Amino acid sequence: MDSVARPFDPRLLRQVPSTRRDVLLLGVLGAAVAVAVVTAAVALARALAAAVELRLEPAAITVFLLALTARAALTSGLGVVAARMAATAKATLRADLLAAVGRRGPGWLAGQRAGELATLTGRGLDALDGYFTGYLPQLVLGVTVPIGVLATLAFTDLASAVIVLVTLPLIPIFGILVGWQTRIATERQWRRLRMLGGHFLDMLSGLPTLKAFGRARAQVTAVREMADRHRTATMGTLRIAFLSALVLELVGTISVALVAVPVGLRLLGGGMTLAAAFTVLLLTPEAYAPLRAAGTRFHASMEGLTALDQAFTLLAAADGETSGSGSAGSARTAPRPGVIELQGVTVAYERTTALRDVDLTIRPGERIALVGPSGGGKSTLLNLLLGFTTPTAGRILVDGADLAELDLDGWRRQLGWVPQRAHLFADTLAANIALGAPGTARERVARAARAAALGPVVDALPQGLDTVLGERGHGLSSGERQRLALARAFLRDAPLLLLDEPTARLDAASEQAVVESTLSLVEGRTALLVAHRPALLAAATRVVRIDHGTLNELVTA
Amino acid sequence: MTTSAASPHAVAARSADLPGSELGKASGRGPGDAAVRRVLAFAYPLRWRFVGAGLLAAGTEAAGLGLMAAATWLLATAAGQPPLIALSIAIVLVRALAIGRGVLRYVERLASHDAVLRMVTEVRARIFAALVDRPPARRADALSRMVSDVDAVQDLVIRVMLPMAAAGLVAVAAVGTAMFADPAVALVLLAGLLVTGVALPLLAARLARHGAARLAPLRAAYAVDTVDLVHGAADLAAFGARPEYEARGTAHAAELARVERALALRSFAVDAAATTLGAVTAMAVMITALSRGLPGVWLAVLAVATLATGELALSLLAAARKGAEIQGSLRRVAELLDEPAAAADGGLPVPDGSVHLRLRGAGVRYRADAAPALHDIDLDLPPGRRIAVVGPSGAGKSTLLALLTGAITPDSGTATAEPAHAARSTDPTAENGDTDGSALAPSAPGVGMPIAAFDRHQWPAAVTGLLADAHLFHASVRDNLLLGRPDATEDELVAACRTAGLGDWVDAHGLDVRVGEDGAELSGGQRQRLALARAVLADPQVLLLDEPTEGLDPAQADAVLAAVLAHRRGRSVVLVTHRLSGLDAFDEVVVLDGGRVKERGTQGWVRAHGG
Structure with missing residues (x-):
């Protein structure tokens, strides 16, 4: 969090180059606003001074109205530029983040990172709107307007200029001091607050359980009591947190009093014109307004800065790590998979070693079943061949060529992959089957579906293959998902198949269907299949046991 | 005058988090609609607090306006070079208002937040x-949305109603004061305020709603892309x-940026x-x-005072946009509150002794256009x-299981319960499924009462x-158990944990460890065992177990299931599982597929089926 406490993140200019021009534009507009503010105030002061003498000064009134209109337009222009920056920055960061996913490959997404990325790229970055349109323009005006005001005051009434010059820094200083104090106090209460605040969600999530034990009614009181304790705790925090707003408010208003009273006294002595006095009165609050606005919006914009920081950190991580599966040096086109050799391959992660000095030769036409306990390294072996993971030591040779030097996309075109849990896309059934081959003829897709025992499922749907699946394939059972993954592999018609427990988590009936179509799929192809079921093991020509990262040949056919 | 511009864009953007379909319903209605009234009804018991907060808010704005007006009067009067005494009241007033505004603001914010948090x-x-009182279970994202919906109630009061009330009061006071000076002046001021303070905020709210309605589907599409x-x-x-999917996502993001x-x-x-x-009004x-x-x-x-009043219009623009933004949330809150209770309280007393549950031809259909979730199910569950x-x-x-808990009622057929006074089987062989039908027959056979009764x-x-x-609650192991x-003794708590295979863990950590949000600080296996221990502790006449050993490895799963069955000796258990091991101890195995009974067998079925 410390890294985001500054008001502007310079990494933005590097990551989103078009923002450089926008930042410049903000500065120019900010300066123009300052000029308009000063012009409007001086003109209004003249008009007012004339009015006090019961005269109309049309020129002053016209200048005032024009300057104020210009100021309103320029301020809105500032907002529009800031909003454009926000929209562009979001679009650019989104594209960069998703491109990073593509560059780093699926291995990079393991664990928490996938969820974090999906949330950040989606809604998380929308928090930038508040920062850009609410905070940033005020920050710019907080520099330009006080300069313009001070310069004008120095010519009009030096004493007032000194008062403003001395009190103005109090806003950031008090803002920092009070903010610092409140942060300490707030953080002390934060854990408690979050717990109390989370209680309602906890109770809602657990409502079915409460009902199951007949305790739901009794908890209504608990919810009320907890919410009331939340209120008491929150008020304790707010009493301190609002102090910072109080100080910002007071500095602004008291300065008006500090300036107005002496100016009034000097007018009394005849040492000043009324127009000059009005100029001072009208300009003084203008000097404080943008800084105050920025101060009150800083906390609201923190969310945006945090999202920005998160995005940059993720992008830096994507550039920094080297263990990924990018196809950086992918000059060589992939050969048809002939003999595949794993030579002394070790895959080590931060804490564990998934594979230890593994040797394995896969000859064309072989069907190798991989067995062993979960976590033994079976999936890692498949990920190596998919290019999702690269060996920490050792190498993988395809017909004598190192897999690390092959064009990964070309290599993957030779593979048919049936993962344990395929991701289904929010698209039509046909598009899901023809993944990576959008132009495939309808008939071929239908044939692949039938081959994967998906025929009855498709026929039962009113729109057949054109049925649009919900997010993440919502609407299909696990057996149907698995068959869809098989259909992808059928359509792919690849010489090398990698199957990761295609029958896991399936019931007897689905398993039967999937086993049958799996058997017909592997027929005549080279295959590596992670399997437990006897029915699938029967299809294997060799069985290899992987345990604690080491390989043992069980049966040699 | 102030250089601050509201940040309408941010507001419009956030409101787009609402799904588009719901926005469609919300659009075209002002913030004064029924949902707002329904929610604001909760403010009624606290009305004096809110009136106080509103007056404080108006006082704050009035102090700011008064400060500029008094300072202007001070300068304009001083220019006529009157005796100093003529200015002294204005000088005191300027100083008092300068301090008063900040202090009023502070007190107002505390008062309004306290009142709204009470609400x-x-x-x-x-x-x-x-x-x-409502049946359906809800998805996690719907739940967190519900929590933020409730938070929108705070926004309604603090960021919509109070600014509107304050601006309204100050505007009325300003027009009233101007009326004293001259009716024609007051009329001009009123006309200006109607445009800036009413027409423009309405327009802003309309634009915000319209923008949200355009952005929502784009954002939803992009979320799916990601x-x-x-x-x-x-x-x-x-x-x-x-490349194909990335291009699709990038196109959506660009379209989003354009809009x-x-x-x-x-x-x-x-x-x-x-x-x-x-400014035009002021002139x-x-x-x-x-x-x-x-x-x-x-x-x-x-x-000068007119200029300051005009600035209130800017705060009204922000309030109007906020009001448009939270409309969907408020409507959902109001709908929840309006929902009549699903069932009246009361009903038949639950028999003290054993119950005999029966499903006869029971069918359940969640949606009319979908296949039934259950079809023609018969199940006989005498005690034991x-x-x-x-x-x-x-x-x-x-x-x-939901039919048996009464969470849902069958759409066809019956789900009934009747008291059964048969002696509980204490025969140890009972757990081998040696249940004699005649021994367990209910003493008062006949038609049972629907479970819903x-x-x-x-x-x-x-x-x-x-x-x-x-669900595991963010509380201690003890509280969850x-x-x-609720009246279980310490020994009973520990015993239940032992049955569920959590004994060693409890010995090591005790019962007062907090489990984290939904048990996040426990491992998957520990979570499952804790939930199981809680069910064992409840010790109902009929114990339902839905995949109780999920997340345990096969050996542990068998051991835990055996321990629970041993604990239940002689009392009914309904186990739902996708594993076939450990089912020897069951009197009957029912195989469901597509909502129908595909097969059913008695003890020994599993062995015959090679599980």
Whole structure:
């Protein structure tokens, strides 16, 4: 969090180059606003001074109205530029983040990172709107307007200029001091607050359980009591947190009093014109307004800065790590998979070693079943061949060529992959089957579906293959998902198949269907299949046991 | 005057988090609609607090306006070089208002937040109570949305109603004061305020709603893109489909950016119009006052005060946008509160002794256009019987349990219960399934009463267990267990943990360890065992177990299941599972598929089927 406490993140200019021009534009507009503010105030002061003498000064009134209109337009222009920056920055960061996913490959997404990325790229970055349109323009005006005001005051009434010059820094200083104090106090209460605040969600999530034990009614009181304790705790925090707003408010208003009273006294002595006095009165609050606005919006914009920081950190991580599966040096086109050799391959992660000095030769036409306990390294072996993971030591040779030097996309075109849990896309059934081959003829897709025992499922749907699946394939059972993954592999018609427990988590009936179509799929192809079921093991020509990262040949056919 | 512009764009953007379909319903209605009234009804018991907060808010704004007006009067009067004494009141007033404004603001914010938090406390309790009486389980994202919906109630008061009330009061006071000076001046001021303070905020709200309605579908589409690109990264890479999907996502993001820019332009144009109109009004007031022959000092004071009043319009724009933004949330809150209780309280008392549950031709259909979740199910569950229900996910297993808990009622057929006074089988061989039908026959055979007829708050004492959506509360292990039986002794708690295989862990860590949000600080196995221990502790007449050993390895799973069955000796158990091992101890195995009974067998079925 410390890294985001500054008001502007310079990494933005590097990551989103078009923002450089926008930042410049903000500065120019900010300066123009300052000029308009000063012009409007001086003109209004003249008009007012004339009015006090019961005269109309049309020129002053016209200048005032024009300057104020210009100021309103320029301020809105500032907002529009800031909003454009926000929209562009979001679009650019989104594209960069998703491109990073593509560059780093699926291995990079393991664990928490996938969820974090999906949330950040989606809604998380929308928090930038508040920062850009609410905070940033005020920050710019907080520099330009006080300069313009001070310069004008120095010519009009030096004493007032000194008062403003001395009190103005109090806003950031008090803002920092009070903010610092409140942060300490707030953080002390934060854990408690979050717990109390989370209680309602906890109770809602657990409502079915409460009902199951007949305790739901009794908890209504608990919810009320907890919410009331939340209120008491929150008020304790707010009493301190609002102090910072109080100080910002007071500095602004008291300065008006500090300036107005002496100016009034000097007018009394005849040492000043009324127009000059009005100029001072009208300009003084203008000097404080943008800084105050920025101060009150800083906390609201923190969310945006945090999202920005998160995005940059993720992008830096994507550039920094080297263990990924990018196809950086992918000059060589992939050969048809002939003999595949794993030579002394070790895959080590931060804490564990998934594979230890593994040797394995896969000859064309072989069907190798991989067995062993979960976590033994079976999936890692498949990920190596998919290019999702690269060996920490050792190498993988395809017909004598190192897999690390092959064009990964070309290599993957030779593979048919049936993962344990395929991701289904929010698209039509046909598009899901023809993944990576959008132009495939309808008939071929239908044939692949039938081959994967998906025929009855498709026929039962009113729109057949054109049925649009919900997010993440919502609407299909696990057996149907698995068959869809098989259909992808059928359509792919690849010489090398990698199957990761295609029958896991399936019931007897689905398993039967999937086993049958799996058997017909592997027929005549080279295959590596992670399997437990006897029915699938029967299809294997060799069985290899992987345990604690080491390989043992069980049966040699 | 202030240089601050509201940030309409951010507001419009956030409101787009609402799903588009719901926005459609919300659009075209002002913030004064029924949902707002329904929610604001909760403010009624606290009305004096809110009136106080509103007056403080108005006082704050009035102090700011008064400060500028008094300072102007001070300067304009001083220019006439009167004796100093003529200025002393104005000088005191300027100083007092300068301090008063900040202090008033501070007190007002504390008062309003305290009042609104009191109100939200009540809203939360009422929503929770309303949900207690509703059947459906909800998805996690819907739940967190509900929590933020309730938070929108705070925004309604603090950021919409209070600013509107304050601006309204100050505007009325300003027009009233101007009326004293001159009716024509007051009329000009009123006309200006109506445009900047009413017409423009309405326009801003309209634009905000319109923008949200345009952005919502784009954002939803883009969210789906990201999920596909991130969670489907492996599939996309393996099948070389990444460029196609990435292009789709980038196109959506660009379209989103384009619409956002266009909407920002319109919103900021409204802001500019408000500022300009405020200045025009001020000059019009000044010129009118001059033509009406008011004193010169008052011309300046009126002009400056009008400018300051015009600035309130900017806060009204923000309030109007916020109001548009939270409309969907408020409507959902109001709907929840309006929902009548699903069932009246009361009902038949639950029998003390054993119950005999029966399903006869029971069918359940969740949606008219979908296949039934359960079809024509018969199940006989006399006391002491142990039934295992197996089948793939989606076969209707959990729905069957929901029929027994009374969470749902059958759409066809019956789900009944009747008292059974048969002696509990204490025969140790009973757990081998050697149940003699005649020994367990109910002494008062006949038609039972529908499960729905029993007191639904009492029913869990008879039938409950570890159900599919078992939740662990962010509390101690002890608190979570006590939910099963609030009066359990320490020994009973520990014993239940031992039965569920959590004994060693409890010995090591004790019962007062907090489990984290939904048990996040426990391992998957520990979570499951804790939920199981709670069900064991509840010790109902019929124990329902929905995949109780999920997340345990096979050896542990068998051991835990055996221990639970041993603990239940002689009392009914209904187990739902997809594993076939350990089912020897069951009297009957029911195989469900697609909501129908595909097969059923008695003890020995599993062996015959090679499980």
